[in-house]
Amino acid sequence: MTAATHREIDDMLGTRWRRPPMIARPWLRWTLGIGFLAYLVAAFLSVEVNWLRVWEGLDRGGAFVAAFASPDFTSRASDIWAGMLESIVMTIASSVVGILISIPIALGAARNIAPLPVYMICRGIIAVSRALQEIIVAILLVAIFGFGPFAGFLTLSFATIGFLSKLLAEDIESMDHRQAEAVRATGSKWSQWIDFGVMPQVLPRLVGLSIYRVDINFRESAILGLVGAGGIGATLNTAFDRYEYDTAAAILLIIIGIVMALEYISGVVRARVQ
Amino acid sequence: MLQLEKLTKTYKTGDQALKSVDMAVPSGQVVALIGPSGAGKSTLIRCINRLVEPTTGRVMLGDVDVTSLGAGGLRRERCRMGMIFQEYALVERLTVMENVLSGRLGYVKFWQSVTRRFPQSDVDEAFRLLDRVGLLHMADKRADELSGGQRQRVGICRALIQNPALLLVDEPTASLDPKTSRQIMRLICELCAERGLAAIINIHDVALAQMFVARVIGLRLGEIVFDGPPDGLSPDKLTEIYGEEDWEATIDKVEDDNNDPAEAAV
Numbered sequence: 001m002t003a004a005t006h007r008e009i010d011d012m013l014g015t016r017w018r019r020p021p022m023i024a025r026p027w028l029r030w031t032l033g034i035g036f037l038a039y040l041v042a043a044f045l046s047v048e049v050n051w052l053r054v055w056e057g058l059d060r061g062g063a064f065v066a067a068f069a070s071p072d073f074t075s076r077a078s079d080i081w082a083g084m085l086e087s088i089v090m091t092i093a094s095s096v097v098g099i100l101i102s103i104p105i106a107l108g109a110a111r112n113i114a115p116l117p118v119y120m121i122c123r124g125i126i127a128v129s130r131a132l133q134e135i136i137v138a139i140l141l142v143a144i145f146g147f148g149p150f151a152g153f154l155t156l157s158f159a160t161i162g163f164l165s166k167l168l169a170e171d172i173e174s175m176d177h178r179q180a181e182a183v184r185a186t187g188s189k190w191s192q193w194i195d196f197g198v199m200p201q202v203l204p205r206l207v208g209l210s211i212y213r214v215d216i217n218f219r220e221s222a223i224l225g226l227v228g229a230g231g232i233g234a235t236l237n238t239a240f241d242r243y244e245y246d247t248a249a250a251i252l253l254i255i256i257g258i259v260m261a262l263e264y265i266s267g268v269v270r271a272r273v274q
Numbered sequence: 275m276l277q278l279e280k281l282t283k284t285y286k287t288g289d290q291a292l293k294s295v296d297m298a299v300p301s302g303q304v305v306a307l308i309g310p311s312g313a314g315k316s317t318l319i320r321c322i323n324r325l326v327e328p329t330t331g332r333v334m335l336g337d338v339d340v341t342s343l344g345a346g347g348l349r350r351e352r353c354r355m356g357m358i359f360q361e362y363a364l365v366e367r368l369t370v371m372e373n374v375l376s377g378r379l380g381y382v383k384f385w386q387s388v389t390r391r392f393p394q395s396d397v398d399e400a401f402r403l404l405d406r407v408g409l410l411h412m413a414d415k416r417a418d419e420l421s422g423g424q425r426q427r428v429g430i431c432r433a434l435i436q437n438p439a440l441l442l443v444d445e446p447t448a449s450l451d452p453k454t455s456r457q458i459m460r461l462i463c464e465l466c467a468e469r470g471l472a473a474i475i476n477i478h479d480v481a482l483a484q485m486f487v488a489r490v491i492g493l494r495l496g497e498i499v500f501d502g503p504p505d506g507l508s509p510d511k512l513t514e515i516y517g518e519e520d521w522e523a524t525i526d527k528v529e530d531d532n533n534d535p536a537e538a539a540v
Contacts, residue, residue, distance in 0.1 A: 182363035182429075185323055186436060187352035187380025192387050196376045200367040
């Protein structure tokens with residue numbers, strides 16, 4: 001230690017100690033802080049609200065909410081049932097297909113196990129899948145395949161790939177490389193190395209993500225109907241178009257119920273798989 | 275049986291981990307490799323089975339030049355080199371049995387391993403090895419349920435079921451208590467003697483190395499600076515390997531340990 005940086009204990013005793021600030025330069029720290037606050041205020045001021053319109057709209061909102069007090073499950077029961085069945089089929093089919101395709105792509109998109117060209121291709125697939133929002137993909141696929149659940153199924157499968165591959169690849173990249181190295185040292189083939197050294201480490205994450213994706217796919221299937229891609233969303237859309245808020249309320253309640261059930265199941269399963 | 279010829283390893287960062295290492299290990303000999311952290315001990319044994327790719331030089335295992343092998347040939351030679359790791363490196367979410375049987379991966383087909391239908395001879399051998407190290411009753415436990423010493427025993431079984439000619443052992447006792455450390459070292463040395471295995475054991479506990487092996491190699495900054503019997507490790511030699519320090523205590527401890535009554539009871 002040089003004399004210039006040496007801190008004599010007698011000079012230090014009795015002096016205040018504070019954690020060093022995250023941004024060391026005071027002018028930068030204050031500029032960033034004040035700048036952010038100023039922007040926040042300006043942003044709020046730029047949002048215009050027509051309070052007269054809100055006052056009128058409260059009535060319509062009230063009617064909508066009131067309908068929830070008397071949801072009508074019966075008068076469109078067969079439509080609701082058919083839509084729900086379609087949504088569930090779409091959800092399960094797209095989740096299974098999407099997950100099966102995601103696993104090899106995730107392996108390819110993990111930098112620690114894939115060579116660079118494969119990595120680039122798989123990351124590219126993931127980037128495309130994530131960049132294109134479900135609704136946009138659904139509009140395109142409805143244009144190609146026509147109205148109905150097939151377009152919805154393809155959309156959700158496609159979206160699942162971007163979601164699951166990315167998160168699974170990140171889990172593979174953060175795995176314990178010593179466990180994997182030990183399996184490689186036994187003279188295993190690549191496929192056996194994946195099976196014994198890599199998969200056991202990422203399996204809990206794969207299961208957890210898969211269940212979460214089933215949950216997301218079900219909720220998305222309710223939205224995709226709005227652009228004609230089938231499922232309960234189509235029924236919901238029709239109900240709104242006919243101003244049948246009581247039927248719409250019934251559909252929303254069913255969706256909420258199923259999502260909550262899935263949430264509960266995924267919690268239980270994730271706790272078991274560790 | 276194992277011969278290293280002018281082996282060097284230069285990492286991408288420019289660090290020279292190994293500087294032209296020459297050494298030979300005859301069949302059945304157990305060698306302790308000592309040296310300070312960063313001396314290149316880990317790199318050296320990983321260059322032998324090419325978990326780390328050597329930069330230049332040759333590794334001869336019998337008549338096979340390991341350094342020139344393609345992927346398939348390398349896998350075959352890795353089967354002949356069992357490896358035991360620092361902090362065990364068991365696959366934690368697999369069972370003890372799966373961890374042991376993973377030592378057979380180089381010998382079985384993919385469908386046999388993916389369905390966990392290993393040949394009965396492999397399963398029997400796994401049972402025998404687990405029984406030998408006293409863990410037969412743990413066969414179906416998950417590896418992460420075991421204690422440190424138990425895990426390292428499983429690691430030993432995984433290496434031995436490969437039916438190797440050579441054991442590469444990387445700091446087997448690094449995270450174990452002193453008593454367990456001795457038990458593990460003794461187990462490794464006994465098993466090597468039983469099976470006529472050659473072994474290279476990286477170890478930073480000099481006293482422990484002196485207790486169990488017949489030959490010690492000292493590595494310093496990627497060069498061999500000592501090669502001889504354990505009692506040839508004088509304070510001068512230790513200073514050459516590790517740097518200036520009072521070594522009398524370390525050397526005395528060896529003698530104490532040998533007369534330790536508790537040790538005899540273990």
